[in-house]
Amino acid sequence: MRRSLSALVLGLSLVLGxxxxxxxxxxxxxxxxxxxxxxxxxxFDNPELxxxxxxxxxxxxxxALPEGxxxxxxxxxxxxxxxxxxxxxxxxxxxxxxxxHQKALRGDDSDTVLHATALGTAARNVLVxxxxxLDGRIPSAPAMRVQLPTAGLSVLGQIRSQIEAASILxxxxxxxxxxxxxxxxxxxxxxxxxxxxxxFGTAATWLVIALAMPRVIAFLAPTQGxxxxxxxxxxxxxxxxxxxxxxxxxxxxxxxSWTWRSASRRRSSRMVGTPRLLRS
Numbered sequence: 001m002r003r004s005l006s007a008l009v010l011g012l013s014l015v016l017g018x019x020x021x022x023x024x025x026x027x028x029x030x031x032x033x034x035x036x037x038x039x040x041x042x043x044f045d046n047p048e049l050x051x052x053x054x055x056x057x058x059x060x061x062x063x064a065l066p067e068g069x070x071x072x073x074x075x076x077x078x079x080x081x082x083x084x085x086x087x088x089x090x091x092x093x094x095x096x097x098x099x100x101h102q103k104a105l106r107g108d109d110s111d112t113v114l115h116a117t118a119l120g121t122a123a124r125n126v127l128v129x130x131x132x133x134l135d136g137r138i139p140s141a142p143a144m145r146v147q148l149p150t151a152g153l154s155v156l157g158q159i160r161s162q163i164e165a166a167s168i169l170x171x172x173x174x175x176x177x178x179x180x181x182x183x184x185x186x187x188x189x190x191x192x193x194x195x196x197x198x199x200f201g202t203a204a205t206w207l208v209i210a211l212a213m214p215r216v217i218a219f220l221a222p223t224q225g226x227x228x229x230x231x232x233x234x235x236x237x238x239x240x241x242x243x244x245x246x247x248x249x250x251x252x253x254x255x256x257s258w259t260w261r262s263a264s265r266r267r268s269s270r271m272v273g274t275p276r277l278l279r280s
Contacts, residue, residue, distance in 0.1 A: 006184045010191060013177030014198040016170040021202065023167025025242040030234050031160040033105050040097035042234045044090070052149050053093070054080045060144045061123050066137040079126045086122040096148055107157030112148045120144040189264065192257035199250030206243040210236045 030039060043049060057080035058073070065071065083089055092114055100112045120142035128135045182191050 006181045006191070007194075009177050009184070010181035010194055013174045013181060014195065016177070017174040017198070018202050020167045020171035020174055021242070021246065022206070022239070023163045023170070025239055027160060027164050027167065029239075029242075031105065031156065031163065033102060036098045036101040037094075039101055039234055040094045042237075043097050044094055046234075050081075050084065053084060053146070056146055056149070057083060057119075057123065057144070060146060061127060064120070064123070064127075064138060064142050064144065066134065069134065069137075071131070075130065079123065079130055082126045083119070083123045086126075088118045089122045092116060092118060100148055100153065104153040104156040105160055107154055109154035114146040114148065115143065117141045117143050119146065189257045189260040192253050192260060196250045196253035196257060199246050199253060203243040203247035203250065206239045206246075210240045210243065 029035065054077050058076040061076050061079050061083075062071070084093070096112050096114050103110065103112065121140070123144060124138050124140070124142055127138065178191075178195065
């Protein structure tokens with residue numbers, strides 16, 4: 001009876017522990033307002049986001065061409081791609097992504113627009129280097145308006161608050177349940193071993209998800225939601241380090257369970273051997 005009760009309580013506690021662990025990890029990585037700069041750097045390196053920005057910027061370059069001038073789409077995209085390599089443009093995009101993240105965590109669904117002459121000037125310089133005959137026909141500092149594709153991000157603020165509340169509650173209940181299971185159980189080293197197995201299993205699951213999910217998101221995310229897809233990829237990728245730490249904790253618990261079992265056997269042996277010594 002005690003063993004069954006202990007197993008049931010421990011099983012429920014480990015489920016809640018999984019929820020709490022995932023929630024705490026996310027709210028301290030991808031959903032942490034204090035890590036917007038770090039997230040922006042990671043999102044900027046996302047190939048799907050760069051591809052979307054190249055497409056949008058190529059459209060803007062096309063509208064800036066003088067009347068009667070037409071360039072192949074491949075040329076426009078090449079100009080846009082090289083424009084994104086300009087340090088001032090990269091800084092601007094990163095600042096825009098920081099703004100996107102901060103807005104999303106506040107639940108603000110307003111558009112984030114890159115609208116500066118630095119972007120237009122960089123694009124013009126690349127375009128003129130590509131087609132010198134256009135020099136003098138394009139303004140020296142044209143302003144270009146590029147809206148970041150941020151559809152689907154406004155829910156992050158609500159998600160963060162819900163995850164935070166659920167994580168705290170789940171963690172408290174999980175700790176109480178685990179302590180209760182350890183108190184009720186007779187073979188307490190088995191409790192540690194089961195928690196160790198949970199840690200290994202949860203870590204392995206998140207590592208698989210973290211590696212596979214970016215590919216799935218890249219396939220499913222629509223063009224206008226590419227920033228949301230990139231941030232989601234970063235969110236799952238952010239679970240790799242906590243999963244590795246959890247696996248290390250599992251190894252420590254497994255070692256503790258072996259130590260506990262060995263100590264219990266030695267105590268049992270001494271208790272069995274004591275009466276024989278007294279009789280002699």
